[in-house]
Amino acid sequence: ERKCILTGDWQNDLGSNMTISAVNGAGQFSGLYLTAVSATEKPILVSPLNGSQHVDNLEHPTFGFTVKWSFSDSTTVFVGQCFTDDHGKETLQTMWLLRVKAKSMDDNWKATTVGTNVFTRIKVQNM
Numbered sequence: 001e002r003k004c005i006l007t008g009d010w011q012n013d014l015g016s017n018m019t020i021s022a023v024n025g026a027g028q029f030s031g032l033y034l035t036a037v038s039a040t041e042k043p044i045l046v047s048p049l050n051g052s053q054h055v056d057n058l059e060h061p062t063f064g065f066t067v068k069w070s071f072s073d074s075t076t077v078f079v080g081q082c083f084t085d086d087h088g089k090e091t092l093q094t095m096w097l098l099r100v101k102a103k104s105m106d107d108n109w110k111a112t113t114v115g116t117n118v119f120t121r122i123k124v125q126n127m
C-alpha cells in the first residue's frame with residue numbers, strides 16, 4: 001500500500017543526483033540529471049531526462065527513463081523498480097545501458113556498456 005511516485009530528488013551509489021518533476025496521469029515525467037562520473041574530459045553539465053512509470057498500481061512500480069547527455073554525444077537509458085521498506089524508505093533498483101557515439105560501424109560492438117545503480121531519496125531539510 002506504500003505509494004512510490006518518482007517526483008523529487010534522488011542520489012545514486014555513484015553520487016549522481018537527479019530531480020524528477022511532477023508525474024502526470026499517464027505516468028510520464030521529465031527531469032534533470034547531474035552525473036558524478038564521466039569518462040570524458042569535457043566538463044560535466046546538467047542533462048535532461050524523460051521517462052515514465054506505472055501509476056495504475058503504485059505498489060513497487062516499474063519505470064524507465066532516458067538521459068540525453070548535454071556534454072557529449074552519448075545517451076543512457078535506465079530501467080528499474082521502486083521498492084519501499086518497512087520504514088517507508090524508498091530505493092530505486094536500476095540497470096542502465098550507456099551508448100556512446102561510435103566512430104564507425106566497426107566500433108559499434110564496443111559502444112554500449114551496462115551497469116546498475118541504486119537511488120535513494122535526498123531528504124530536503126526545509127520541507
Ligand SMILES: O=C1N[C@H]2[C@H](CS[C@H]2CCCCC(=O)c2ccc3ccc4cccc5ccc2c3c45)N1
Binds near residue numbers: 035036040100115
Ligand atoms: O549516475 C551514473 N553515471 C554513470 C552511470 C550510468 S550513466 C554514467 C554517466 C555517463 C556520462 C557520459 C560518459 O561518461 C561518456 C560520454 C562520452 C563518451 C564518449 C566516448 C567514449 C568512449 C569510450 C567510453 C566512454 C564512456 C563514457 C562516455 C564516453 C565514452 N550512472
